[in-house]
Amino acid sequence: MKAASELIDRLSYDDVTIEAVARASGVSKSSLYRRWPSRRVLVLEAFTYRTNLLTHVQDTGDVGRDLHSYLVAMTHCLVEGETASTVAQLLSEAIRSSEFSRLYRKTLLREGRKGFISVLRRGQNRGQIRKDIDLSAVTDALYGAIHHRLIATGAAFDAPFLQHLHEFAIAGCATPAYLKQRSIAR
């Protein structure tokens, strides 16, 4: 897993092969094939492993700061190294195969969504995010914006974009009290 996840950082999706993982990890190809009959499942699991290591959900007590940090962590891997192609190709495989889609939803997607939802829910518990907000729909918008920029428009994940997305989301679901506190702080 560790060897495979390091390769994902350095190589495009197509180049993360069973042979490459065997060489990097010292594990035999036959052992790898037994455990992962399909290359895309190996890449999905290795990428989920890597993402879990790198995208911690912060808890500073400020939902705006925690949401922005999580957006930066989630998109960092899309500007550094080769992982953008991996994320995109895994989505494409999920579209083409309902079996792979089921696995994708139970692993990488679930972990990514959990991060957004836990930041927002902690915000609700602190009176910073409104209780009537549908956290699932907001997560669709945030996670969806990232994938849309990656696969549809191809535009950059620069600091202004992340700032705008975060501000828009906070304005969209924060309590009046928290919004007032933020504007006083500026």
Place this chain on the structure above:
Amino acid sequence: MKAASELIDRLSYDDVTIEAVARASGVSKSSLYRRWPSRRVLVLEAFTYRTNLLTHVQDTGDVGRDLHSYLVAMTHCLVEGETASTVAQLLSEAIRSSEFSRLYRKTLLREGRKGFISVLRRGQNRGQIRKDIDLSAVTDALYGAIHHRLIATGAAFDAPFLQHLHEFAIAGCATPAYLKQRSIAR
């Protein structure tokens, strides 16, 4: 185009073949192949044609109402008939081929995004949407939420989801004056 777009409504992506379009339109297969050497390009153009017919951008003077109407129109085709598979497969093809991606961005994607941006820009011109809002990022979030629900989570495009998404977006980018007017109206 018309024959192909009607087939898209009734058949899944895989079943909209050159043969089926030839039968439905009365145009010979060789003529079709000359014009569209690739099936996915035919489906993309027919679907763009169909979407343009069906997703008018309203201008009622109320940005909230116009945005909600556009969201309903954009997702209507994802609950009726077979078009959900077509939208998803076209995205998948765009991920897998940079040449097809370029065409996708110039046609279906551009039309879809134009709709969101024109609703929001008219809102800005009327003082209902804040002038400092990045319309491109908000469009990523709205259009992205739709695709995310379609290809990532597979959850339904029901009325509560569309209502929540629309409310979240309006709260996220409306002017204080417009928000006040909306809350008084309720």
